[in-house]
Amino acid sequence: MSVTREKILELGENLIRTRGYNAFSYQDISTELGIKNAAIHYYFPSKENLGTSIVRTNIQRFEEMVDNMHSRHFDEWQQLESFVKIYVRSHREQKKCLVGSLGPDYRTLNETTQVELKRMIERILKWLTDLLEQGKARKVFAFPDDPASKALSIFSSLVASLQLSGIVDKMDYKSFSQSIYDDLKP
Amino acid sequence: MSVTREKILELGENLIRTRGYNAFSYQDISTELGIKNAAIHYYFPSKENLGTSIVRTNIQRFEEMVDNMHSRHFDEWQQLESFVKIYVRSHREQKKCLVGSLGPDYRTLNETTQVELKRMIERILKWLTDLLEQGKARKVFAFPDDPASKALSIFSSLVASLQLSGIVDKMDYKSFSQSIYDDLKP
DNA sequence: CAAATTCTACTTATTAGTAAGTATATTTGC
């Protein structure tokens, strides 16, 4: 794959996660890369195309992480911590996650991007639900509600916390993520 | 206050909460109201102006709700339920809340709107923290973490749940809000 | 050479915003 193409994908993702989908243009990317806006159109004919590719790349990245954790025989706690660490890193880099960034603009996205975003969210929630269910069965996690509700509640907290942390300054993200763990301890 | 002005504020808020700040234009509002875009500029010289006014209106609405709950001598549970009901209603109306809509676009907002949005979030968090603290002291709420963390976690959940509920269809919002209450029961 | 890549030079559409004018009330000065 072309290095320019990869740079466009990376820059596009960063722009979405820092400014939002409807606040970035091909010009932003081309200026940063020192090329002309037509060159971006060569790789991604339309913005719809770019947006969809960025979401697909993220789904792929998630699948790779899950595969990696499996092959390294991570237990439930290690898997959960790896997942939460994605958000801790995003917070440190002052970026939102893709779901939190594209979520509010969902209705303004074209259909293919909507479908991919939905797929991404459902994939993450399914993985988290399964992890919680398994952990509850093996008694390494303890929580009263059903795993699907708990997964939704954890995921929601992570997504929104990134949004708030970008606005409210004195936010202790470490203790925030700790409270997620504490809440699951038997 | 002019009725047109109020209609603009209402329509603007709806547009932000359904499509996002950077995805709506003065044309969207003027077309809907059957007037010209210049008429919107008459009331709100700039989009910055409109955005700030919408946030201020929301802060005011929140303050009125708090005052109202006080004057009616609502206990801690009644106050919490009133607050959560705002989000249940938003979910029913398929709208995000203002914080969840403007949050991801924060960096693209002009400074005055940023300041107001920040003020709004801090005001809500302060109110919720105080409520939780008081409830914990009076032993009507029970939770291990400190009130500020708990307030952040509840608020985050509410904000993000609205975003996800607009995308993932089969979301049981009733049981989601119930889990917030269950989590605080002594 | 030829395919891949990038640029020049556009187009079309939309955006926020403005300048100047108009009809209709409302207020003020005499």
Add this chain to the structure above:
DNA sequence: GCAAATATACTTACTAATAAGTAGAATTTG
């Protein structure tokens, strides 16, 4: 009491800037 001034609530008719997107020429690379 009534004309003149002024304020309200718009419209018409723009501008300047930026957006996505395109056709085709030029350049680079294998």
